[in-house]
Amino acid sequence: MALSLALAIPVPVSAQVSTPFAAPIKQGYWWYAPQPKATKPEQPDPDALVRPVIPPMAELAGWTPPKIRKLIEQQRDYAATVLTVDAVADFWRLQDFARRKARAFAGVTQIAMLQHPELNSKSANPMVGDARAELTAYKDQVRRSYLRAHAQEFALVMFSRSTCGYCRVQWPIVQRFQDEMGWQVTLMDIDRRPELGQRFGVEVTPTTMLIRRGSQQRMVIAAGVETYPNLAQMAYQAVRLLSGDIRPEQFMTGAGEEDGFFDALANGPVSASDPRAQAREMLGGDLVDLPAGPK
Incomplete structure (x- = not known):
């Protein structure tokens, strides 16, 4: 009878004896699993030496001037680092393309000035000495x-x-x-x-x-x-x-x-403020x- 009563009384957890075959029970506020540290992805080195890709001139002709300028700067830095004949020659090929692009723009500008004399200052500011x-x-x-x-x-x-x-x-x-x-x-x-x-x-x-x-x-x-x-x-x-x-x-x-080429308000307001x-x-x-x- 006494033995049956002893088996019926629950035993506290702290009084339980762990066996070598069972993992210890960890309970309470201070028992937690550490979170793994997040690792940041490696950022590419912005100053790393990379050979620029120069497209064909036909494709380059469709690029905007800021994009062309960026490519020229990249090729300049690359050529100044490796100091090879081919890299330096590629840089000057890009410079030559930019020069011809600017020359073409100047040529079209002269035609535009002749067709639209109101945009040309020579009509209001002659260069000839007597004039x-x-x-x-x-x-x-x-x-x-x-x-x-x-x-x-x-x-x-x-x-x-x-x-x-x-x-x-x-x-x-x-x-x-x-x-x-x-x-x-x-x-x-x-x-x-x-x-x-x-x-x-x-x-x-x-x-x-x-x-x-x-x-x-x-x-x-x-x-x-x-x-x-x-x-x-x-x-x-x-x-x-x-x-x-x-x-x-x-x-x-x-x-x-007044009302001519050098008048800021000849064609209307130029400022958003008063x-x-x-x-x-x-x-x-x-x-x-x-x-x-x-x-």
């Missing part, structure tokens, strides 16, 4: 007439210092502008009147500034020594901008070049009222 002299005289006449017509509306101020040697070179140039255009010009020494330099934000001398009478509009047209033709051209462009005759995109349009806001900020907030489109 260029005529063009220069015409531009000078247009610029002079425009600036003389605005002589009572604008003036020039040149900021200088008593120790500035360059100012002594620039001042006669500004005086010549006065003689030829009939403008009033003024010399301001910011050593004697430093408050003027602070008021107008002048740090470099000589600085030549165009000022519109009876308003707060002003614009620097020369910082440092500037030649007379450049000074006259910058004054012409500044007056046209401040007067609302041009937009900021047309600031590099020279005298007599440059009038930038001009207002540059020239003094809401002091400038520019037109919405070309003149």
